[in-house]
Amino acid sequence: MKEPRDWVQGQRSYLYPAVSTYYEEPLTLVRGEGMYLYDEAQQPYLDFFAGILTVNVGHGNPEVASRMCDQIRTLGHTSTLYVTGPQVKLAEKLAGLAPGRVRRSFFTNSGTEANETAVLSAQMHTGRQEIVALRHCYSGRSMLAMSVTAQNAWRVGGTHIAGIKHAHSPYCYRCAFGRSYPGCDLECARDVEELIQTTTSGAIAAFIAEPILGVGGFITPPPEYFQEVERIIREYGGLFIADEVQTGFARTGDRWFGIEHWGVEPDLITCAKGMANGAPIGATLATDEVAESWQGKTISTFGGNPVSSAASLATIEHIEEQNLLHNARKMGDRLRDGLEQLKEKYRAVGDVRGMGLMQGVEVVDEDGAPDSDCVDRIFEKTRQQGLLIGRGGLYNNVLRITPPLIAGADHIDEGLELLERAISAAGG
Numbered sequence: 001m002k003e004p005r006d007w008v009q010g011q012r013s014y015l016y017p018a019v020s021t022y023y024e025e026p027l028t029l030v031r032g033e034g035m036y037l038y039d040e041a042q043q044p045y046l047d048f049f050a051g052i053l054t055v056n057v058g059h060g061n062p063e064v065a066s067r068m069c070d071q072i073r074t075l076g077h078t079s080t081l082y083v084t085g086p087q088v089k090l091a092e093k094l095a096g097l098a099p100g101r102v103r104r105s106f107f108t109n110s111g112t113e114a115n116e117t118a119v120l121s122a123q124m125h126t127g128r129q130e131i132v133a134l135r136h137c138y139s140g141r142s143m144l145a146m147s148v149t150a151q152n153a154w155r156v157g158g159t160h161i162a163g164i165k166h167a168h169s170p171y172c173y174r175c176a177f178g179r180s181y182p183g184c185d186l187e188c189a190r191d192v193e194e195l196i197q198t199t200t201s202g203a204i205a206a207f208i209a210e211p212i213l214g215v216g217g218f219i220t221p222p223p224e225y226f227q228e229v230e231r232i233i234r235e236y237g238g239l240f241i242a243d244e245v246q247t248g249f250a251r252t253g254d255r256w257f258g259i260e261h262w263g264v265e266p267d268l269i270t271c272a273k274g275m276a277n278g279a280p281i282g283a284t285l286a287t288d289e290v291a292e293s294w295q296g297k298t299i300s301t302f303g304g305n306p307v308s309s310a311a312s313l314a315t316i317e318h319i320e321e322q323n324l325l326h327n328a329r330k331m332g333d334r335l336r337d338g339l340e341q342l343k344e345k346y347r348a349v350g351d352v353r354g355m356g357l358m359q360g361v362e363v364v365d366e367d368g369a370p371d372s373d374c375v376d377r378i379f380e381k382t383r384q385q386g387l388l389i390g391r392g393g394l395y396n397n398v399l400r401i402t403p404p405l406i407a408g409a410d411h412i413d414e415g416l417e418l419l420e421r422a423i424s425a426a427g428g
C-alpha cells in the first residue's frame with residue numbers, strides 16, 4: 001500500500017466502514033498549500049471547505065508549521081500535571097478575545113469534548129440537569145453530544161441521555177410555524193418558553209446553541225433571535241452556552257466569535273476546528289464562577305498539549321497580523337453577492353444564507369422541496385472542475401461554502417465561476 005492509488009482500497013479494508021467520504025469515487029489528497037489541495041496526479045483543487053471550517057489560515061501555513069516544529073523539538077508533551085508556557089499563553093490570549101466575562105479555559109482535543117465539558121460545567125454550576133438545545137443542531141459524537149445533536153442521521157446507537165429538550169430551530173426558509181420573518185414576532189424564540197414550561201421541570205441548567213447551525217445547513221437566526229432566547233433562558237435560571245466550533249475564530253467576519261453578532265454574552269463558549277488550523281484541539285471557555293464550580297477531579301492527557309497550543313497561538317496571531325477578521329467580512333460579502341446572483345439565475349438555488357466566509361446554498365427542486373440528488377450531481381461536477389465544497393442540512397441538500405480566511409478576491413471569483421459551471425452542468 002505504498003502508492004496513493006492503493007490507499008482507497010486500504011481504507012476500505014482497514015478503517016471502519018462508517019468513515020464515509022465525499023464523491024462516488026473517494027478523492028485522495030496528498031498535499032496542501034495555501035488555498036489549494038492536490039491529488040496524487042498533482043491536480044489542484046481550490047479548497048472552499050477548509051477541512052470542515054478548520055484550515056483558517058491556509059494549508060501548510062509556514063508560520064504555523066514552523067511554530068509547531070519548534071515546539072515539538074523543544075517540548076512535545078507533558079500532560080496537564082505540569083505547567084507549560086504554550087497552554088498558559090493560549091489561555092491568556094483566549095481570555096482577551098472572548099466576549100464578556102468569559103476568561104477561563106479548559107483544553108481538550110475536539111469539539112465533542114469541549115461541548116461535554118461545557119454541559120457538565122453548567123450542570124455543576126446550577127446544580128440542575130436539564131438542557132435545551134435546537135433542532136437541526138450538531139454537537140459531536142460522544143453519547144452526550146449525540147443526545148444534544150438533533151439530526152437523526154448523527155444520533156446513532158439508539159441510547160440517548162435524558163433531560164435534553166429540543167426547541168424549534170430558527171430556520172426561516174422552512175419555518176416550523178409557517179411564518180415569515182420579520183412579521184413572525186419571533187415565534188420560534190418565544191416557543192422556547194413553552195418548551196421549558198411543558199417539557200422540563202422548569203429549572204434548566206443551560207441552553208446550548210451554535211450561532212449559525214453548521215452541520216444543520218448554515219441556518220442563520222434572525223438578528224433579534226438570541227437576545228430573546230437568552231432572556232427566556234435566564235428567567236428560568238439557565239446558562240447560555242455558545243457552541244463556536246464552526247463559527248469561532250473570525251469565520252463569520254469582523255468578530256472573533258459568531259455570537260457577538262447577536263449581542264449576547266454567553267457564560268460558556270466551546271471551540272475547536274479553526275482555532276489551531278488543523279492541529280487537534282478543543283477548548284471550553286467559561287466565566288470565573290462557572291469554572292470554579294467544577295466538582296471533583298478531571299484530566300485530559302492531551303488537553304493543552306504544547307504543540308496544539310503553539311499551533312493555536314500561531315493561528316490566532318496570523319489572523320491578527322493579516323487582519324483576517326476584516327478579510328473574512330470583505331470576502332464573505334463578495335462571495336455572498338456572487339451566490340445571490342446564482343440564486344437569481346438558477347431555479348435550484350432556493351436560499352442563500354450565512355455570514356462572512358460561512359455561506360450556505362439550499363438546493364431545491366421545482367416544488368421547492370429539498371433536492372439532495374441535485375447536490376450529488378453538483379458535487380461530482382465541482383470535483384471535476386477542481387473545486388472542493390461541503391454539504392449538510394437535515395435533508396443533505398445544503399452546499400456549505402467556507403474557504404480559508406486568507407481567500408483573496410481572485411479565489412472567490414474563481415470559486416464562484418467553478419460553482420456556477422457545476423450547478424449549470426448538474427441541471428440546476
Ligand SMILES: Cc1ncc(COP(=O)(O)O)c(C=O)c1O
Nearest residue numbers: 110111112139140214245246272
Ligand atoms: C458545531 C459543532 N460542534 C461540535 C462539533 C464536534 O467537533 P469534533 O468533531 O471536533 O468533535 C462539531 C463538528 O463538526 C460542530 O460542527
